[in-house]
Structures are given as C-alpha cells and as structure tokens.
Amino acid sequence: MFAKPFIIIGAGPAGLIAAETIAAAGGKVRIYDAMPSPARKFLMAGRGGLNLTHSEPLDRFIGRYGAARPLFDRLIRSFTPADLRDWCHGLGVETFVGSSGRVFPKEMKASILLRAWLRRLAGLGVELHPRHRWVGWTAAGALRLAGPAGEVTTDGAAAVILALGGASWPRLGSDGGWAELLRGRAVPLAPFRPSNSGFDVRWSAGLRERAEGMPLKRITVTFRDRTVPGELVITAHGLEGGPLYALSAPLRDAIERDGEAEILLDLKPDLTVSQVQNRLARVPPADSVANRLRKALSLNPPVGALLREGAGDADLTRSMCVASLLKSLPIKLSGMQGLERAISTAGGIRLTALDDGLMLKDMPGIFACGEMLDWEAPTGGYLLQGCFASGIAAGKTALRYAAGH
Ligand SMILES: Cc1cc2nc3c(=O)[nH]c(=O)nc-3n(C[C@H](O)[C@H](O)[C@H](O)COP(=O)(O)OP(=O)(O)OC[C@H]3O[C@@H](n4cnc5c(N)ncnc54)[C@H](O)[C@@H]3O)c2cc1C
Structure with missing residues (x-):
C-alpha cells in the first residue's frame, strides 16, 4: 500500500504507539533509537508502579493539561483513558484502579507490558534499530543516523515521526539533544524546564x-x-x-x-x-x-x-x-530540582509550530509527538496518556499524509 517506509525516531511510548498505529494499517515502519534498548524511561516509570492513566471523569482529566488543553482535548477524546486500558488488556496485561483513582497494570511494572508490546510490533513487521542516534539531515534532506557501523541515511521516507522525548533523566536516553537540530531548522522551541520535580x-x-x-x-x-x-x-x-x-x-x-x-x-x-x-x-x-x-x-x-x-x-x-x-x-x-531528576519536562516544540495533525508546519512530512512537545501535566497518569494519545494521532495523520502523496 505504501511503497516507502515510515521512519520513527525515538522508541519511547509515543514512538512505539505511533509505530503500532502505522504498522497495523499496513505501513512498513523503521524505528531508530539512540539507546541500546527501547523505552528505558517507560521501564523506569514502571519502578514506581507504572501509573498508566487516571479514572476521573474525562472533562476533569483533560483539564490537567493546562495551557495545552485545546490540543489535548482533541487528542484525549480520540484515545481516552478507557481506550488505553483496553489496549493494555489486548496485550494480556490487566489493569486496576487504585484508591486514588490512578490506573496501574496489575503487576505494577512496565517490563511485562513492554515485552508483550515489542512482540506485537515484531509480529507487525516493525523494524527496531537501537544504537542509532539521529544527528541531523544530509544536504538532500535525508535523515542522518550515527550507528555502530558508522553513519546511515534514510532516504525516501513515506513520512517521518519524531518522538524523541523531553530532557529529564537524560541518562535514560531522552537528553534533549534534538533541540539543536530543530533550532537549526528554525522550528520554534520553548526552553526546557523541569516539571514534576522536587x-x-x-x-x-x-x-x-x-x-x-x-x-x-x-x-x-x-x-x-x-x-x-x-x-x-x-x-x-x-x-x-x-x-x-x-x-x-x-x-x-x-x-x-x-x-x-x-x-x-x-x-x-x-x-x-x-x-x-x-x-x-x-x-x-x-x-x-x-x-x-x-x-x-x-x-x-x-x-x-x-x-x-x-x-x-x-x-x-x-x-x-x-x-x-x-x-x-x-x-x-x-x-x-534540575532536569536530571525531574519526572518530566516542560518546553520543547511549541504547539504553534504544528498543524492539527501534529505535522511541523514548515517541514511537510515530519510529525512530532510525546514529551518533546511543549506541554506539561502533573503525575497521575496524565503524562503517559498524553504520550500515547499524541503518538496515535501522529501515526494516523502520517498515514493520511503518505496516502495523499
Ligand atoms: C522516574 C520516572 C517515573 C515516571 N513515572 C510515570 C508514571 O508513573 N506515569 C506517567 O504517566 N509518566 C511517568 N513518567 C513520565 C513518562 O515516562 C514520560 O512522559 C514518557 O516516557 C515520555 O514518552 P516519550 O515517548 O515522549 O519519550 P521517551 O520515553 O523519553 O522516549 C524518547 C526516546 O527517544 C530516544 N532519543 C532521544 N534522542 C534521540 C536521538 N537524537 N536519536 C535517536 N533516539 C533518540 C531516547 O533514547 C528515548 O528512547 C515517569 C518518568 C520518570 C523519569
């Protein structure tokens, strides 16, 4: 259906769910990530029980996204907390609502969910290329990735999705290094600031x-x-x-x-x-x-x-x-406390730089999702729900974009 592959950079929850959305619709997907293994921050979130989402009424839930509410109103209504729980159940991972209304996987960790998810992605033919750091573009506009065997370039993508995360806990992979690359292309960025920190x-x-x-x-x-x-x-x-x-x-x-x-x-x-x-x-x-x-x-x-x-x-x-x-x-x-120990990051790609489908307005065919966008929300499951919902939205509009080209 699509002659060219979809390229996704970043194998956190936003990138992986975008990959699943595209692969399930018949697109060929290649994911690149700088780290030796995927979703390290997701696994770290699992150490605290993996608070996936929250069970409160949807209007109140959406209100948690503060200034980014108009965007998240659309995103969360298209992929609700109930949808996220169903998705987990589909992977064989039961969830429960804790006394505070927060939703967790029954096992209170991320590794079982991630293993089942990666198996599903492999079954859909998604290729995962760890140890490949995105370092910029070639003069012809292809993506440059520094890998163990030297630099590779990805020419001729159906669409590109950036899901590179914020800048907190940089040792887990998302170090915000991508900001320099996008600034070089005049993408409007809000400065990184710690969020959900001591x-x-x-x-x-x-x-x-x-x-x-x-x-x-x-x-x-x-x-x-x-x-x-x-x-x-x-x-x-x-x-x-x-x-x-x-x-x-x-x-x-x-x-x-x-x-x-x-x-x-x-x-x-x-x-x-x-x-x-x-x-x-x-x-x-x-x-x-x-x-x-x-x-x-x-x-x-x-x-x-x-x-x-x-x-x-x-x-x-x-x-x-x-x-x-x-x-x-x-x-x-x-x-x-600084970004090194903050649970999440405020700042990143300004929402005004994106169209309704999360495509960079000045870079047709390049989409962005997850924590690299300029939004913040408290802990309580709102971060992961936001990453999942935006990853799905980016995947869907990337499919539509590719189908029209
Ligand atoms: C300790 C801790 C506990 C948390 N607990 C919860 C919780 O219980 N509930 C909740 O909702 N949220 C929680 N979070 C937040 C949640 O984990 C993040 O919001 C979420 O992982 C962000 O997803 P993402 O896909 O946008 O980015 P990330 O998960 O950060 O993934 C981005 C990926 O991009 C890769 N990458 C970055 N730069 C490059 C590059 N140049 N080239 C190639 N790859 C690159 C990284 O290696 C990384 O794998 C927690 C965070 C922390 C630190």
Missing part, C-alpha cells in the same frame, strides 16, 4: 539529620488558591511528592519570578484547628512537642521537627500555637 528548602542541619527520607502522610499542600492532598517526603534538599508535582508549574513560575514560593502544609487535614487543640489539651503540657503530637494525634517525629523548623518565635508549649501551625505550616521553597 523543590529545595533551606532546612537546618538539625532537621536534615533528623527527618531526611521521612514521609509526611495524608497531608494537604496549599499554594495560593489550590490545595492538593497526598504525601510528601522530606529530602536532603527539600521536599518531594505528588502534591508538589501537581503544583509544580505555578510554583516553578513563582520561584523564577520572586526567588521563592511559600506553601502551607496542613498536617492534620481531617481535623479542625479546635479539634486539634482539644486533643492536644488532653496531653500533659510538660511532655515534649514530639510526644504530645504522637500521643494526641498519632503524628510521627518528623512532624515535630518540622513544626520547630517553621515555628519562628511561636510558643510551642501552647496547644493553640501548635494546633494552628499543624493546620497551616508555612514552608518556603527556594528552588526547584
């Missing part, structure tokens, strides 16, 4: 020593008018965890603008201030803060250390002071 707090040495690695469970984090429930971990640098990831875009913007951002922790969100105060009043005031918190409220030691850190000159022998700090503890975030 934040810096200037902890005292005492707090770091006492509390590093300890979780703060069932809390809420408020920044301006948004409050997000979840769990945080105290790290040597500051704080990490779902609620901060969910707030990471406005927090990052505030820190870039003002040098810091203040969040409020509610360490006992299921109780009111007066309920907390009443419980504390039942414990002898002579006890240490840590003991009173444990006896009255079943709170672990890091909470006491945190209260002392944020107390300033508040009198922690008074139940009222402790109660109001517990319910609204201010913490100043002084920076964001």
Whole structure:
C-alpha cells in the first residue's frame, strides 16, 4: 500500500504507539533509537508502579493539561483513558484502579507490558534499530543516523515521526539533544524546564539529620488558591511528592519570578484547628512537642521537627500555637530540582509550530509527538496518556499524509 517506509525516531511510548498505529494499517515502519534498548524511561516509570492513566471523569482529566488543553482535548477524546486500558488488556496485561483513582497494570511494572508490546510490533513487521542516534539531515534532506557501523541515511521516507522525548533523566536516553537540530531548522522551541520535580528548602542541619527520607502522610499542600492532598517526603534538599508535582508549574513560575514560593502544609487535614487543640489539651503540657503530637494525634517525629523548623518565635508549649501551625505550616521553597531528576519536562516544540495533525508546519512530512512537545501535566497518569494519545494521532495523520502523496 505504501511503497516507502515510515521512519520513527525515538522508541519511547509515543514512538512505539505511533509505530503500532502505522504498522497495523499496513505501513512498513523503521524505528531508530539512540539507546541500546527501547523505552528505558517507560521501564523506569514502571519502578514506581507504572501509573498508566487516571479514572476521573474525562472533562476533569483533560483539564490537567493546562495551557495545552485545546490540543489535548482533541487528542484525549480520540484515545481516552478507557481506550488505553483496553489496549493494555489486548496485550494480556490487566489493569486496576487504585484508591486514588490512578490506573496501574496489575503487576505494577512496565517490563511485562513492554515485552508483550515489542512482540506485537515484531509480529507487525516493525523494524527496531537501537544504537542509532539521529544527528541531523544530509544536504538532500535525508535523515542522518550515527550507528555502530558508522553513519546511515534514510532516504525516501513515506513520512517521518519524531518522538524523541523531553530532557529529564537524560541518562535514560531522552537528553534533549534534538533541540539543536530543530533550532537549526528554525522550528520554534520553548526552553526546557523541569516539571514534576522536587523543590529545595533551606532546612537546618538539625532537621536534615533528623527527618531526611521521612514521609509526611495524608497531608494537604496549599499554594495560593489550590490545595492538593497526598504525601510528601522530606529530602536532603527539600521536599518531594505528588502534591508538589501537581503544583509544580505555578510554583516553578513563582520561584523564577520572586526567588521563592511559600506553601502551607496542613498536617492534620481531617481535623479542625479546635479539634486539634482539644486533643492536644488532653496531653500533659510538660511532655515534649514530639510526644504530645504522637500521643494526641498519632503524628510521627518528623512532624515535630518540622513544626520547630517553621515555628519562628511561636510558643510551642501552647496547644493553640501548635494546633494552628499543624493546620497551616508555612514552608518556603527556594528552588526547584534540575532536569536530571525531574519526572518530566516542560518546553520543547511549541504547539504553534504544528498543524492539527501534529505535522511541523514548515517541514511537510515530519510529525512530532510525546514529551518533546511543549506541554506539561502533573503525575497521575496524565503524562503517559498524553504520550500515547499524541503518538496515535501522529501515526494516523502520517498515514493520511503518505496516502495523499
Ligand atoms: C522516574 C520516572 C517515573 C515516571 N513515572 C510515570 C508514571 O508513573 N506515569 C506517567 O504517566 N509518566 C511517568 N513518567 C513520565 C513518562 O515516562 C514520560 O512522559 C514518557 O516516557 C515520555 O514518552 P516519550 O515517548 O515522549 O519519550 P521517551 O520515553 O523519553 O522516549 C524518547 C526516546 O527517544 C530516544 N532519543 C532521544 N534522542 C534521540 C536521538 N537524537 N536519536 C535517536 N533516539 C533518540 C531516547 O533514547 C528515548 O528512547 C515517569 C518518568 C520518570 C523519569
């Protein structure tokens, strides 16, 4: 049906699903990836249980894509969270909805899913060429790929799909090196910035020593008018965890603008201030803060250390002071962790550079999808769902493009 092969660069979830879409429609597909094996970031995501998508109502789900919502509204409605779960089931991998509404594969890892997926792709005739790094174009416009046996060029593609990922966790393959190549072709790019990353707090040495690695469970984090429930971990640098990831875009913007951002922790969100105060009043005031918190409220030691850190000159022998700090503890975030450890990347190919079918407007026949586009979303399965949905869309429009040429 198609005389020439479709070339896909990048064997992460976006590139692999684009390959499947094209191969299932009868296209011949060659995938190239710089790494010795495919989908390393997908496998790493599996270490945390592989949160594939989310079960919340579709409108709320689509709202998670912030400024990129108009594009993702179309993409996600064409390949919904339910479609993603069906696709997994089709590969023999059952999924379940966790208590938070997040969707995971039953085995809580990516390797079983990836193995079944690669088998399916091989069955469809998809060729995978690892250890081939895309390094640019020849003067005639063919793609140049640096491989173990030297440079190869791919001449005469039906269409090309770029699925090169963002720039976070570069050791897993997506190092953002492609940005230079596209900038050379005047493709509009937004600078890479970390997203879904930990934040810096200037902890005292005492707090770091006492509390590093300890979780703060069932809390809420408020920044301006948004409050997000979840769990945080105290790290040597500051704080990490779902609620901060969910707030990471406005927090990052505030820190870039003002040098810091203040969040409020509610360490006992299921109780009111007066309920907390009443419980504390039942414990002898002579006890240490840590003991009173444990006896009255079943709170672990890091909470006491945190209260002392944020107390300033508040009198922690008074139940009222402790109660109001517990319910609204201010913490100043002084920076964001870098791209090396961020779960995802903001920035990349500006959405205005793409047409409705994810083709680069100024480079006919070249499509882009996945995390290399300029969008961001919190953790919760929105990243993978976005990569899958955009990979499928790019695959479908690449097929239409090739059929018309
Ligand atoms: C620790 C961690 C945990 C995560 N957990 C989750 C989660 O639970 N749920 C969720 O939704 N998301 C999660 N993510 C995010 C998710 O894994 C990514 O959003 C997703 O993998 C991006 O897919 P992609 O196909 O766009 O890019 P990638 O998966 O990054 O793949 C891009 C591919 O392109 C290749 N490549 C790059 N440059 C070149 C080049 N010049 N030539 C050839 N090949 C190249 C790379 O080697 C790579 O294989 C997690 C990420 C991390 C780091």
